[in-house]
Amino acid sequence: MLTNEISVIIPVYNGENTIKETIKSVLNQTFTNFELIIINANSIDNTLSIISQIKDERIKVFSYPQANVAVNRNRGINHATGNYITFLDADDLWTTDKLAAQYTALQSNQAGVAYSWTNCIDENGKFLRKTSHVNWTGNVYSKLLLDDFIGNGSNVMIRRDILIKVNGFDEILTNAQDTDMWLKLSAITDFICVPKAQVLYRIQPSSMSSNVLGLEKSNLEVIQRAFAREQAKSHQHLKPKAIGNLYKYLCYKVLATPPGKQQSKVAARFLLTAIKTDTGLLFKPVIFKAILKLIAMVILPPNWANVLFKKLPRLSNTSTFLGYEKTI
Template sequence: MPKISIIVPVYNGEKTILATIESIQKQTFFHFELIVIDDGSTDCTLELLAQICEPRMKVISYENGGLPVARNRGIANAIGEFITFIDADDLWTSDKLELQLAALQQHPEADVVYSWTLFLNEAGTSFHQSEPIYFQGNILPQLLLKNFIASGSNVMIRKQAIASVGYFDPTLRSCEDWDYWLRLAAKCAFAVVPKYQIIYRQSTTAMSSKVEVMEKHLLIVHERGFRLASPELQFLKNQSLANIYEFLAHLCLSYIPGNTGAKQAYQKLRQAIILYPLVLLSKRTQVLLTKTGLLLLSPISENILQKIKILRAKKVESINT
């Protein structure tokens, strides 16, 4: 029986699915099953998958149900002791499975492990690093403030823990991963692999680019999370909301061009500051305010900021895949 079940939900992933599967095949831990859930793809995804020679892989096709449903279908078909997920446009470093499994074996009290994330640009040519995070054990307070796990392509979970919290919520069209991690954190201890192992591909067509949809679901998940939390943690609620609006401001600047994006970012930042004035001490908030101010003052600033972003990005060749 395979030790680990890897679940890959895919919908119209012809541009990236082969690279994702290749990063799985390069893993230094070999005893896994690879379950690809085709969520009703209408492009060449299935044809590409059929060309892959991989005895550990099985492809199961369903009518389109959305990402949470696809992950749930993968869980229902998994037989491994541990379960992990990777979206069809993301990548792992070659030691991801090995080190995460070792962390759970070294911490038998933990049911979930996560690693650090690299954010890859859409073209796959450069990346930025997430902030190093070391939270372990009861991480619910920190996870209520921010989804530092970053994506659904990160964690490894003991199957018995999944049995205790159930499946992903199929009614959520965004932020379903943060919702699930919060539900796990309310019941389970977490471990961390302090290494960049998750390569998350940022896309202009991803759900994070649909700011209104993201805002709606972030607020839903935020409210649910604090219903899980003890009375002692309720004081974090406004700070958590401020972090959400700061993140939304970042999305506005990233995905809505020019003066329109800047105006919307300003409104989000204003809301964050009203909710939690100490957010002004955050370097991230200060940077966002500076960018927003420059864009509102001069359209030329957009080109300057874009060039600075390109200069600060790291070349993708330095990622150990």
């Protein structure tokens, strides 16, 4: 029996709505020499039943008690036999050439990590927006200090020997485990880019109400760790920009929360911190949009606010915060 060249790891918990499509996006890859390791974290819906209906000898399912995504990815790594390892969240998708392109890139380069570009889709698979379509290769540590341009955990392919050196994902972090991992990897190896949108990152409505305070705490911890490494010794001047970028992202995240569920005081604090770390924001339209949107969510009933935002979609879209993140 041939050794699998690539191990694909999918952690899943109650993923009945998307897991079939996600698995199909792996099985439809033009590169076929892979194993698909599914880590089921005690799903209580029809996830396992749906998986069992998909017949392919490359699929291996392991069930464990519920745990965070870092724990489940590490469980998958422990089962992996491939020379290259890649991860896919249970609601994201790949284009059919994702594995082939990243594998070829690593085969023709000494880099330890390959990444592609990402597009965001909604719960129905409809295109929403591009993410950071950059083409940074080689030593990217200073770039990652400012911005997680990888964008999500469904992206990279990593040489197995390199991944083993960094001891997996940090299971203590409640958020930002991906960013922490990319920084650890970039401290010891080069990255190479496949300049094509090959990852479809699904944004679910429920994800908009995620724990922004947890995001803040974990990301600040990751920033502190990153700037404490030897690789950041000559880049300390970037730290204020890194913190500023974090609060621009947090502003976008907290203001994407549905009306009625917003954390108004937290949103106001994030806005003030973002302005404090980048006073140039005071002259950008996004600040006025953000303030108006927050006021509308505070003073209007949720259904009225929803109607207003649907009639004025440019007001409700504050994703332009991400466009003001500093990358140099």
